[in-house]
Amino acid sequence: MGFRIAVVGSGAIGSYYGAKLAHAGSDVRFLIRGDLSAVRRDGIFVRGEGENFRVAKINCYNSTKEIGPCDLVIVAVKATSNCDLVDLVPPLLNERTMLLTLQNGLGNDEFLANHFGAERILGGLCFIALNRASRTEIERYAYGHIILGEFSRAAQPRTHEVAAEFNRAGVRCTVVDDLALECWRKLIWNIPFNGLSVLAGGMDTAAIVGDNDLRKAALALMEEVIAAANKCGHALPSDAWHKHIERSEKMGGYKPSTLQDWEAGRPLEIEPIWGEPSRRAIAAGGQMPRTEMIYALLKQLDKARRSR
């Protein structure tokens, strides 16, 4: 059908999914703030189980004004840079432009809805283990699929069109009617593993699952997330953690994105993963004691490092 697609945010997620779509022939335009030369020269390499390709010619731009209006804008900046979107997004919009956030945690879709209108917003949950080896090289360790939904409403015809675009590019993409529920479901994994991996001094998923006390802490956090989701009106079954711990056991030693950010000296996505969920739970009359503590500690670690 020929979407014109903009990718805003060229970290691991934006680069990988953008490259997949471009490799399949979609019209993809990357916003790359900073130095374009490496991507212009080398394109983007993708390596992973069952895939190994290079997109030699990447359409990349320094500003969204040069990109101009698109049908679909993939938002893949770190949530810590969301405020930049207020200026970056408008040149990409026509009346029907869809904004698809592929970001972690809660609150990103609301942010976009508040600024650009709720009816534009879709959210995609990425179940993928990536590592950006360099600006032009993306390594995929596991998975890859996206769960796609509309912000605050059931799936629409366009939701299926976007999903078809991804599926055509070899990215498995499933449409759901209740995006918020799936966001909470994903947090069952992110809240414990992203947090404990940093606070325990740099542990990967295998090490966390393999340590008795940390595994217990992870399970307790999972139960806490499930209880909070239910308190907020998102009906997750009480054994929903089971699949997640199984997945982690099979995953091997993967470094969650927050640990990758921490080790690379990048700011941490603390608000969407720990701040917003615990605030919502408290507003609904619940509590997330472990999550709140992770929030306070990570916030302090992040702040202290940036003030150095």
Place this chain on the structure above:
Amino acid sequence: MGFRIAVVGSGAIGSYYGAKLAHAGSDVRFLIRGDLSAVRRDGIFVRGEGENFRVAKINCYNSTKEIGPCDLVIVAVKATSNCDLVDLVPPLLNERTMLLTLQNGLGNDEFLANHFGAERILGGLCFIALNRASRTEIERYAYGHIILGEFSRAAQPRTHEVAAEFNRAGVRCTVVDDLALECWRKLIWNIPFNGLSVLAGGMDTAAIVGDNDLRKAALALMEEVIAAANKCGHALPSDAWHKHIERSEKMGGYKPSTLQDWEAGRPLEIEPIWGEPSRRAIAAGGQMPRTEMIYALLKQLDKARRSR
């Protein structure tokens, strides 16, 4: 009355209280494992508000066999070295020797009771902010008093005699009938501040109290400790945290002992401060979610560092 006193453990606590007693003329014999020469040459200096003295002649020994039987053994080793006591203590015992643990947290008195008989054991809670600047120099920043009690029974005449010995030496020492209750009361402070100070990347008490989120985490931990104490049958009033947060506000920037241990590369006293309390709460049908998480994280940080 002339107690013969042995001090086992020559960290900040053992050195300070031992020096105070020796300075007042008590017969104090220090076990110093490792190099005796600095203490033999320089004695022990104590500096603090209203006190500034040197005990020139320290009776120090390399082995408890040389010390021989005493009336009172002050146990001030790190709880992580408790297993060493099994061999160190017996040469110090006659039929009536009292063992006084000045250690942090829960379980130390039980450990001594199991090995040497419950009727010997007393416990002292030290409310003091110390820094051991070197093997021979102790700096006292705040407080100094001891709350003294018998293990598993009300105060005895001998309890008051020991308290009198401390008071004579200028150490305020109060006798209580319910030592276990006071141990839990002290944990209201130690569980949050000792733990958060390390996990937040090296923050002193003033910084914790001054940070909104960490202060909230500290308060939530205090409430958790009070609830656990009550679950375990130790009746702490629900507003018992109030005095503690006030005290911390007045305290200025003090590094809790666990942070001092962490920065000096010493093993952390994890079991008595976080492990044992949470196990007891769970055994009593309660839970300490935040404390358990601190436990798992500190244990991992400590283990990882020691395996490097």
